[in-house]
Structures are given as structure tokens and as C-alpha cells.
Amino acid sequence: MAYVITQPCIGVRDASCVDVCPVDCIHPSSGEPGYEEAEQLFINPDECIDCGACEPACPVTAIFEESAVPDEWKSYIKINADFFNQG
Numbered sequence: 001m002a003y004v005i006t007q008p009c010i011g012v013r014d015a016s017c018v019d020v021c022p023v024d025c026i027h028p029s030s031g032e033p034g035y036e037e038a039e040q041l042f043i044n045p046d047e048c049i050d051c052g053a054c055e056p057a058c059p060v061t062a063i064f065e066e067s068a069v070p071d072e073w074k075s076y077i078k079i080n081a082d083f084f085n086q087g
Contacts, residue, residue, distance in 0.1 A: 002043075002050035004080050006073035008062035009040040017054035017063060023047055026054065027083075042083040 005017075005026075018029045018041065025047035028035040043054070043063075055063045064070070066077060 002045070002048045002066060003052070003054060003063055004066050004069050004077050005041055005043055005058075006062050006064060006069060006076040008060040009058075011039060012060050012062070013038065013041055014059050015041070016057040016059060017041065020053045020057045022051060022053065023049050025049075042080050044084050045081055046084070 013035075015030060018024075018026045025044040026041050027044060028038050028041070040062075050065075052065070055065070064073075069077060
């Protein structure tokens, strides 16, 4: 997993990151099933190409390279991965 969306995204879902992602790996995006119910957005670790375009686009500084996730938000590494491993 290259990038992780953390706590500051909860309740915000700005989607600026979705707009700049060249491989559309951030979900759920507007119009996708589950978007209205989702508290935050997630980066698909299997689709992310580690380009970093999403990080500076985030207006709430919620996106970090996995190795740089602040200690208080390390749990979001698993939360993000688990979102894509459901079902």
C-alpha cells in the first residue's frame, strides 16, 4: 500500500484527491455505491501507483505515504486495507 487516507477525512470527503488520481484508485467516489454512507474515502492498495498526486490535493491533510502515517493514525492503514477486503 502506497498511500493511506486517515482521520481528518472523516465527515469531509472533499474528493479533491479523486479528481487528481490518474488511476482512479480512491473510492467510493461520487456516484459509486456506498458513497453517501461512507464516512471517509479510501485508497485501493492494489490499484495505487504511488504517484503521490493525492497527498497535496487533500485540503485537510488526511493523506500520507504509508511509512509516514502519524502514530495516532496508524490504525487507518488496516482500516483502509480492510475497506477493500470486505465480502
